[in-house]
Amino acid sequence: MVVSILNGFAIGFLLFVLAVGLSLVFGMMDVLNLAHGALFLGGAYLGAALSGGWGGFLTALAVAAVAGALAGGVLSLMTEPLRNRTHLDQALLTLGVALVVAELLIMVFGDDPLSVDAPPGLDGSVTLLGAVYPSYRLVIIGIGAVLALVVWLVVERTRVGALVRATVADREMVATLGVDNRLVKVAVFAVGSALATAAGVLGGPIYGARPGLDAAVLILALVVVVIGGLGSVRGALVGALVIGQVDTFGRVLLPDLASFILFAALAIVLVVRPQGIFSGPVGAR
Amino acid sequence: MSELSRRRMLGLIGAAATVPALAACGSSLGGGSTAPTGAGGARAIKVGLVVPKSGVYAALGTDMQAGWELWLAQHGGKFGDVTVETVVADEGETPQTGQPAVQKVLQSDGVDVVVGIVNSSTALGVANLFTESKKLLIVTNAGAADVTGKARTPYMWRTSFANAQVSAAMGQHLAASGFKDGVFAIAPDYAAGSEVIAGFTKAFEAGGGKVVGTVKPAFGKTSDYQPFLTQIQQSGAKATFCFFSGAEAITFVKQYAQFGLAPAIPLYGSGFLTEGSVLKQQGAAAMGVQTTLHYSDQLDNPANKTFVEAYAKANNGASPSVFSMQTYDAANVLNRALQTSGGVDGDALSKALGGIGTVDDSPRGPWTFDGQNPRQNMYLRTVQDKGGTLVNAIVQDLGPQSQPA
Numbered sequence: 001m002v003v004s005i006l007n008g009f010a011i012g013f014l015l016f017v018l019a020v021g022l023s024l025v026f027g028m029m030d031v032l033n034l035a036h037g038a039l040f041l042g043g044a045y046l047g048a049a050l051s052g053g054w055g056g057f058l059t060a061l062a063v064a065a066v067a068g069a070l071a072g073g074v075l076s077l078m079t080e081p082l083r084n085r086t087h088l089d090q091a092l093l094t095l096g097v098a099l100v101v102a103e104l105l106i107m108v109f110g111d112d113p114l115s116v117d118a119p120p121g122l123d124g125s126v127t128l129l130g131a132v133y134p135s136y137r138l139v140i141i142g143i144g145a146v147l148a149l150v151v152w153l154v155v156e157r158t159r160v161g162a163l164v165r166a167t168v169a170d171r172e173m174v175a176t177l178g179v180d181n182r183l184v185k186v187a188v189f190a191v192g193s194a195l196a197t198a199a200g201v202l203g204g205p206i207y208g209a210r211p212g213l214d215a216a217v218l219i220l221a222l223v224v225v226v227i228g229g230l231g232s233v234r235g236a237l238v239g240a241l242v243i244g245q246v247d248t249f250g251r252v253l254l255p256d257l258a259s260f261i262l263f264a265a266l267a268i269v270l271v272v273r274p275q276g277i278f279s280g281p282v283g284a285r
Numbered sequence: 286m287s288e289l290s291r292r293r294m295l296g297l298i299g300a301a302a303t304v305p306a307l308a309a310c311g312s313s314l315g316g317g318s319t320a321p322t323g324a325g326g327a328r329a330i331k332v333g334l335v336v337p338k339s340g341v342y343a344a345l346g347t348d349m350q351a352g353w354e355l356w357l358a359q360h361g362g363k364f365g366d367v368t369v370e371t372v373v374a375d376e377g378e379t380p381q382t383g384q385p386a387v388q389k390v391l392q393s394d395g396v397d398v399v400v401g402i403v404n405s406s407t408a409l410g411v412a413n414l415f416t417e418s419k420k421l422l423i424v425t426n427a428g429a430a431d432v433t434g435k436a437r438t439p440y441m442w443r444t445s446f447a448n449a450q451v452s453a454a455m456g457q458h459l460a461a462s463g464f465k466d467g468v469f470a471i472a473p474d475y476a477a478g479s480e481v482i483a484g485f486t487k488a489f490e491a492g493g494g495k496v497v498g499t500v501k502p503a504f505g506k507t508s509d510y511q512p513f514l515t516q517i518q519q520s521g522a523k524a525t526f527c528f529f530s531g532a533e534a535i536t537f538v539k540q541y542a543q544f545g546l547a548p549a550i551p552l553y554g555s556g557f558l559t560e561g562s563v564l565k566q567q568g569a570a571a572m573g574v575q576t577t578l579h580y581s582d583q584l585d586n587p588a589n590k591t592f593v594e595a596y597a598k599a600n601n602g603a604s605p606s607v608f609s610m611q612t613y614d615a616a617n618v619l620n621r622a623l624q625t626s627g628g629v630d631g632d633a634l635s636k637a638l639g640g641i642g643t644v645d646d647s648p649r650g651p652w653t654f655d656g657q658n659p660r661q662n663m664y665l666r667t668v669q670d671k672g673g674t675l676v677n678a679i680v681q682d683l684g685p686q687s688q689p690a
Contacts (some may be wrong), residue, residue: 003544007511112344113532115539115566125545132545207508210532216506251512 002131004248010137012244013144014206018199018217019224020151020236021072021192027231028168029185031079032087034094037218038101039068039193043200044209045105048114051204057119064197072193076186102214109209116204123205136205143202147195152233164188168231223262227269229276238277329368330629332619333390335401336425336612340378341531342403344562345608349401349425351600352609356616359595364620372396376403383407384414391418397629398423400615403608405429405477408441415440419631421638423619425612430480433658433688440631442638442657444618445611446579447688448477449484451555454663454683455526455577456485459553460492467497469522469550471513473533474501481528481555484689489526497522507533510540518546528555535566542570551575556677559668561606564675571668571675579661579686580607580649581677589648604676610648617644618654658688 022036043064050056050063075097082089117123118136125132155161166174167184175181200209207213220243228239243262250261257264269277334353337346350373362369372394374386383404390396391414398421402408408427415422416438424432424441428448432441459468470485472478478501486496498520500513517525525546529537534557541552547570556578559571582593582604592613596605605613618641623629626637638654645651652661663686666677 003511004515007509011509112341112562113535115532115535117568125543127545134540134543208532208536212505213508216508248512252515 002129003133004252005245006128006133006141007137008245008248009241010140010144010206010244011247012241013141013148014199014203015220015224015243016144016237016240017147017195017202019221019228019240020148020233021195022221023225023228023236024155024164024188024231024233025192026225027229028164028188029076029083029171030087031076031083031185031189032090032094033075033079033189033192034091034218035075035098035101036193036196036221037214037216038098038105039071039196040200040203040217041105041209041214042071042101043068043197044116044204044207044213045109045114045200046197047201047204048116048209049109051116054119057201060201061198064201065194068194068197069190071197072190073186075193076189080182080185098214098218102211106211113208113210115208118205140202140206148233148237151195152237155233220262223266225276226266227276229278232276232278235276235278242277328366329370330364330398330623331370331372331394331396333387333394333396333399333401334371334373334612335376335383335386335390335399336373337377337403338373338375340382342376342378345403345426345606346376348561348606348608349403349612351596351603352605352611352613353400353616355592355596355599355609356613356620358599360616360620364616364623367623376401376407379404380407380410384410387411387414391420397421398619398634400612400619401425402427405432408432409436412436412438412441415631421631421634423615425615426608428480429476430688433656437657439635442618442635442654444614444659445607446661447658448480448555449487449689450658450686451557451577451579451663452481452485452526452528453488453689454665454686455553455555456488456490456494457492458577458665458681458683459524459526460489460494464524465492465494467495467521467523468526468553469517469520469524470496470499470526471517472501472528473504473507475504478504478528485526487689505533508536510537511544514540514544514546517550522550524551524553526553527558530557531563534558534563538567538574539570547573556580556607556666559666559677561608564668564677568675572670573667575665575667575680576677577663577665577683578607578677579652579659579663580610581664581666581679582606583666583671583676583678584648584650584664585679586648586650588646589650592648605648614644614647614649617647652685655687660685660687662686 018040022033025031025033046064047060050060079090082093122136122139124135126135155164163184167181171181224236224239224243227242228235246265247262254261334350336349337343357369372390374390376383376386384407387399390399400423402424403426405427408424409431422441424443424445426445428446430447430449433443470482472482482499489496500516502513541547552574554576556576558576559574564571593605597603618638621641622634622637626633643651643653650662652659663683664679665681665683667680668675669678
């Protein structure tokens with residue numbers, strides 16, 4: 001039981017790091033970025049290529065964050081001409097990018113599944129309340145919690161965050177105040193994408209790196225965003241933790257319905273609270 | 286009614302139109318090989334080696350081709366006095382790529398015999414092609430029961446294994462070694478996974494054992510096994526039997542150790558769990574995992590020692606896998622069959638294969654064809670560290686085993 005709860009948190013916090021960028025970009029700039037999963041996979045492969053020690057792990061994290069930020073900037077520029085078009089056009093463009101990136105990753109890293117070792121000292125297990133649990137996953141819980149706090153503080157308590165929230169609420173009004181909201185968009189896109197690639201590196205020792213992983217995590221991230229509500233850090237956090245627990249406990253308690261239970265949770269949220277748990281009227285458009 | 290017959294009519298016309306085209310194709314491309322073989326006794330034979338060169342099974346394809354080439358290199362590229370010409374084609378991952386590859390070597394390359402095939406669906410899908418062309422296929426991996434069972438044709442033989450054959454050996458062993466009152470079985474939810482679990486359960490229960498739980502995680506979609514591992518712990522199982530391969534084998538074995546199950550509930554599996562390239566990726570987590578298989582490069586017999594040595598020399602020091610050995614043996618049995626067949630057509634070769642008796646110089650130890658699948662010894666293996674490299678060390682010879690009925 002303890003193990004399942006812990007694991008729900010580990011998966012949940014990892015999902016949060018992945019999904020918060022998607023949520024902000026979608027909620028704020030109204031851009032549906034389907035290349036988000038490909039960014040995660042890029043990070044995972046980077047982690048696999050550099051795995052083997054603390055040096056490699058930290059280098060992978062740093063390189064992934066920078067590369068992710070650059071990729072986010074490029075994606076932001078690419079979607080700029082489509083800003084007045086429908087979500088479908090953005091989805092097509094970013095889906096195309098996702099497919100190209102996935103294929104490039106196969107060309108570079110091959111299509112054999114790769115396993116990634118946790119950094120030395122974290123690849124073992126610890127005993128907690130009589131249950132054995134992998135120490136790396138405990139660290140993920142810690143890192144996820146810290147990142148959640150940092151992102152929340154930045155968005156809710158700083159001037160930059162106020163600008164971001166204002167842009168979520170009313171883009172035109174922010175523009176009339178003399179702020180170039182294209183810059184805000186590029187910045188949010190870059191940070192969101194950097195978080196996605198970093199999540200890939202962090203998730204490597206749990207999920208490994210393999211073709212097809214991009215689509216799997218993208219769907220999870222979209223479910224998190226829908227459950228939590230668009231453009232809300234709190235929403236992404238609660239959505240991710242709920243999905244983490246539902247997914248873990250669902251498989252333990254109702255193994256036969258495991259693949260269905262995640263989407264059952266999604267359906268319930270959509271029926272009861274279509275705008276998501278934490279998206280108030282402010283975020284609605 | 287008229288609609289149907291008109292469609293059928295069109296189909297017939299279409300089929301009729303392709304026949305001359307294919308015939309022309311065969312005579313222009315395959316003519317070189319059919320002429321000498323046709324004229325009294327075989328002097329040359331053209332073999333299509335259809336193995337994965339791309340996709341998730343590419344590593345298996347590399348091993349298989351190396352096994353095939355090693356046998357030929359050791360025998361001067363000949364089966365007796367018959368010169369062998371090999372045409373390699375890429376099976377890919379699925380029947381969508383595998384079937385066209387088989388079709389290509391049969392029709393445009395005009396080969397006499399096809400060797401290879403990793404994917405069971407591909408093997409089952411091409412069965413008809415061989416029945417129609419009356420040519421021989423030697424399957425050197427695909428383990429579905431139907432290949433030499435329900436979908437049997439006289440032209441399809443197998444030098445590898447049947448899925449349930451491997452797991453039945455483990456079922457008997459666990460029932461006889463103190464795990465009667467509780468084993469948990471887990472394998473991915475697809476055809477091979479189901480065959481492995483069924484074979485295990487039947488043999489284990491026949492030996493008086495009790496399966497305390499069975500679970501089949503979604504195939505190719507599961508990367509976190511924690512929920513299943515918790516289920517295993519709660520079931521009160523004394524041991525776990527599993528079957529995974531590729532990425533899933535790596536993930537499952539690592540997580541089984543990380544979540545602390547390994548010391549309390551020993552892990553047993555079908556040999557593919559720790560065979561080939563996955564073992565290195567599993568690392569220390571695989572230590573002590575016990576599996577059954579019809580081969581290990583650690584087998585102590587003269588034929589295997591020579592085989593392992595020669596294989597390493599030809600492949601930059603690499604160790605042969607069970608996949609290399611199965612394809613090596615395909616060349617061996619083809620050679621034996623050709624001594625008595627008097628021809629390279631499917632009927633002659635099939636008849637000759639039925640009479641080759643015991644293959645006494647195989648690296649896996651002596652074996653015979655029982656039906657069209659090997660009756661071979663199964664070995665209990667355990668993962669050990671041997672001078673810094675993980676190997677599947679032999680614990681026990683579990684005796685000969687046929688494809689379970």
